Amino acid sequence: RKEVEQDPGPFNVPEGATVAFNCTYSNSASQSFFWYRQDCRKEPKLLMSVYSSGNEDGRFTAQLNRASQYISLLIRDSKLSDSATYLCAVTANPPGAGKSTFGDGTTLTVKP
Amino acid sequence: DAMVIQNPRYQVTQFGKPVTLSCSQTLNHNVMYWYQQKSSQAPKLLFHYYDKDFNNEADTPDNFQSRRPNTSFCFLDIRSPGLGDAAMYLCATSRVEAGGAFFGQGTRLTVV
Numbered sequence: 001r002k003e004v005e006q007d008p009g010p011f012n013v014p015e016g017a018t019v020a021f022n023c024t025y026s027n028s029a030s031q032s033f034f035w036y037r038q039d040c041r042k043e044p045k046l047l048m049s050v051y052s053s054g055n056e057d058g059r060f061t062a063q064l065n066r067a068s069q070y071i072s073l074l075i076r077d078s079k080l081s082d083s084a085t086y087l088c089a090v091t092a093n094p095p096g097a098g099k100s101t102f103g104d105g106t107t108l109t110v111k112p
Numbered sequence: 113d114a115m116v117i118q119n120p121r122y123q124v125t126q127f128g129k130p131v132t133l134s135c136s137q138t139l140n141h142n143v144m145y146w147y148q149q150k151s152s153q154a155p156k157l158l159f160h161y162y163d164k165d166f167n168n169e170a171d172t173p174d175n176f177q178s179r180r181p182n183t184s185f186c187f188l189d190i191r192s193p194g195l196g197d198a199a200m201y202l203c204a205t206s207r208v209e210a211g212g213a214f215f216g217q218g219t220r221l222t223v224v
Contacts, residue, residue: 004154032210043202043215044155087154091210099169100145100213102154 003027004090006103014111017078021106023088024070032091033064033071037084038105044087047073078110115139118203118216125193125223133188133219135203143209144186146178147202149218155202161186162209193223 006023013019025033033050048055050062050071061074071088085105092099116137125131137144143162147155159168161180175197177189190197200220204213 008152032212034212041200041220043218044213046212046214049212089213099157099160099167101157104152104154 001026002103003101004088004103006086006088006106008104008106010107010109012109012111013078015078015080017110018074018076019078019108020072020074021086021088021108022070022072023090023103024068025090025101026069027090027092027101028069030069030090030092032100033062034089034091034100035060035062035071035073036087036089036102038087039084044102047086075108078108080110080112083108083110116203116205116214116216118201118219120219121217123219123221125190125221127194127223128192131190131193131221133190133201133203133221135186135188135216136184137186137203137205138184139205139207139214140183141205141207141214142183143206143211144180145202145204145206145213146176146186146188147204149200149202158188160209190221193221195223197221198223 035047036044038044054063059076063072087105088103089100145160146158149155158172179187200218202218203216206213
């Protein structure tokens with residue numbers, strides 16, 4: 001079983017739709033959680049950190065469920081420009097401090 | 113603008129010929145990472161530095177070495193590239209070990 005698992009998709013949604021991605025992790029000692037966006041053949045870019053209380057940045061909302069060991073990303077009112085691969089990353093406490101483990105990513109295509 | 117810069121963007125090397133990839137940062141972050149990413153896969157951590165402290169992943173092949181001569185620069189040396197080492201190599205930085213990472217644009221390595 002992979003340490004971090006994501007549904008690879010692809011998710012194909014119309015503009016304006018709401019879409020949600022989940023990411024599960026196996027290491028219960030994990031302490032830091034992030035969502036990244038990666039466009040085709042480009043580098044990952046940090047989208048947002050995920051806190052226990054949840055956090056929101058415009059149309060994007062991230063949630064953490066420690067009991068079930070998953071994080072989620074909700075995108076409301078999807079735009080064409082949201083089309084990308086979304087990677088989750090999980091960082092464990094020592095031992096392994098500093099090691100972010102990435103999921104394989106979920107591909108989103110937003111269509112007109 | 114503060115950033116993470118990788119050179120070269122594209123590198124073609126011959127099978128078995130040593131190659132060095134470079135990374136510099138103006139963010140003054142303590143932590144620098146090297147990731148390998150193959151198509152449709154998660155970035156895979158090769159090693160990271162916290163200041164001068166080097167942390168090697170257990171499954172990173174001996175063929176891969178790294179140097180960090182100062183805070184701003186980090187190098188990835190591949191001593192004898194094989195066909196299986198063709199990938200995107202991503203350098204990233206973070207302010208603290210468990211922080212979100214900022215990536216360079218990557219170096220796409222082709223082995224012929």
